[in-house]
Amino acid sequence: MRVTLFGRATVAQKMEQFEDVIQLLVDAGHEVLLNESLYMIQDDLQTQYNVSKINTPDDTIDYVLSLGGDGTMLEAVTWIGDKAIPILGLNFGRLGFLTDTVASFTADTVKRLQEKDLVIDERSMLLWTNPEGEPIRRFPHALNDITIQRASSSSMITIHVTIDGIPLNSYWADGLIISTPTGSTGYSLSCGGPIIHPSTKNIVLTPIAPHNLNIRPLILDQGVKIAIEVEARDPQFLATLDTHSILLDTSRHVEISSSPDITKICRLQNDYFTGAIRDKLYWGIDKRNSHG
Numbered sequence: 001m002r003v004t005l006f007g008r009a010t011v012a013q014k015m016e017q018f019e020d021v022i023q024l025l026v027d028a029g030h031e032v033l034l035n036e037s038l039y040m041i042q043d044d045l046q047t048q049y050n051v052s053k054i055n056t057p058d059d060t061i062d063y064v065l066s067l068g069g070d071g072t073m074l075e076a077v078t079w080i081g082d083k084a085i086p087i088l089g090l091n092f093g094r095l096g097f098l099t100d101t102v103a104s105f106t107a108d109t110v111k112r113l114q115e116k117d118l119v120i121d122e123r124s125m126l127l128w129t130n131p132e133g134e135p136i137r138r139f140p141h142a143l144n145d146i147t148i149q150r151a152s153s154s155s156m157i158t159i160h161v162t163i164d165g166i167p168l169n170s171y172w173a174d175g176l177i178i179s180t181p182t183g184s185t186g187y188s189l190s191c192g193g194p195i196i197h198p199s200t201k202n203i204v205l206t207p208i209a210p211h212n213l214n215i216r217p218l219i220l221d222q223g224v225k226i227a228i229e230v231e232a233r234d235p236q237f238l239a240t241l242d243t244h245s246i247l248l249d250t251s252r253h254v255e256i257s258s259s260p261d262i263t264k265i266c267r268l269q270n271d272y273f274t275g276a277i278r279d280k281l282y283w284g285i286d287k288r289n290s291h292g
Contacts (some may be wrong), residue, residue, distance in 0.1 A: 001030040001114055002060055004085075005038055006076040007067035007092065010292060012041045014092050017102045018067065019045050021090065022270070026050070028110045035079065038067070042053070057083050061114055063266070065090060066099065070144075073098045074242040077125075077143045077263050086120055090265040096187050097276055100268050109268065119267035123182045123198055124222060127259035128241060130252070131227070141259045142241040144183030148228060149175030149208065149238045151247060157232040163224050171215065175208035175238075178256050182263075185281075189209060193217045198273060203258065222258040229253050 003025055018038075021148040022045070025032050034042060039053040057064070057080050062158045066089045068077040073089045080087065088246050089099030112118055130138040150157045159171040179188040181196040184204055189195060193206035194217060203224065220226075230237045236247045239254070248254070269275065277283045 001062040002033065003030055003113070004035065004054055004057065004061050004064045005067055006035045006064050006079060007072055009037045009041055011038060011067050011092055012044065013053070014102075015044060015046075017039075017092065019047065021065065021067065021102075021105060022049050022051065023047075024105065024107055024110050027064050028107070028114070030110070030114075033061070033134045037188045057081065059083060061085050062255075063088060065105075066087055068092045069096050069098075070098045071243055073166060074144055076243065077141075078242065080141050080263075082261050083122050084143075084262065084264055086118075086264040086266050088118075088268075097280060098182070098265065104268055112268075113266075119269070119272070121198060121265045121267060121272075123263045123265055124201065124221075125259040125261055125263060126178060126180055126203070126241075127261075128239075129255050129257075129258050131255055133255075141261055142183075143180065143263050144186050144242050145177050145179040145188060146173055146256055147177050147187065147208070147238075147240040148230060149240070150232060151234045151238045155233050156209075157230055157237060160229040160231070161205070162227040163220065165225075165227075168218075169215070171207050171210055172212060173207045173210040173215075176228075177204075177206040177208060179204040179206060185276075188217070191217075194219065195277070201258075203256075224257070226256040227253065228256065 026049055034051055062087050064087045066073045090102050090105055091099035126142045126146050161168045161177045174282040177188045181198045181200050184196040188206040191208050193204055200212050201222040203220045203222050206214050230250045232250050239246050239248050
């Protein structure tokens with residue numbers, strides 16, 4: 001197998017775990033490639049391994065292992081682009097909804113990778129274009145969410161939203177989150193949005209600090225096309241696609257829809273989502289539940 005390890009330079013704070021992952025792959029006879037950030041710190045490993053640097057992914061890569069938290073995982077998705085290479089996230093970070101624990105990566109895991117004995121979730125993404133259908137950036141996809149926000153802290157903005165050509169609402173707010181089911185446990189959740197099972201085919205609109213008491217999050221079918229126009233005192237607004245942000249002129253209209261591309265996320269267990277909710281959001285942890 002050809003396996004790419006993807007991570008940030010902060011992995012240097014956990015060199016022992018980093019080395020354990022490389023050691024397991026090398027011992028099994030697999031080719032290990034490192035993205036630039038990891039390649040720069042590999043000289044600090046106690047043992048020097050025969051690893052190579054990779055700048056651009058290609059179709060010969062069997063798996064990408066993301067070493068970090070959910071933010072690193074989202075960066076790995078952007079780096080992979082439209083290659084649809086399966087990703088296994090190993091949590092070198094904190095909460096980690098998209099990642100498994102580093103301790104779960106063992107020689108047996110490497111064997112399961114080789115034998116393709118893993119659960120692979122096909123997660124939907126969002127596509128960001130202009131009204132003519134042209135991509136606004138090189139990789140105009142988001143696994144978690146796309147946010148529209150004010151560019152400064154001086155005043156709220158007005159976000160005019162149309163669904164399939166029919167006006168929905170004008171949000172007077174600090175911003176609006178357009179989220180996938182995968183992203184429903186992220187920024188959207190912290191703004192009062194619903195938790196949505198990743199196997200469902202939905203898009204969620206969650207306002208950020210709306211100045212209307214009757215405005216609530218809205219769940220839409222993923223087949224809709226969302227058109228957005230922004231009014232603001234500032235000439236620009238801030239748009240974020242997962243971990244990447246850009247400033248756009250308020251004269252710029254955008255459209256958001258479900259992407260034809262998917263992200264393949266590897267799982268070591270079948271009950272990942274329900275387990276993550278219980279373990280990371282503490283659902284069921286109640287003294288009234290004898291088994292909680």
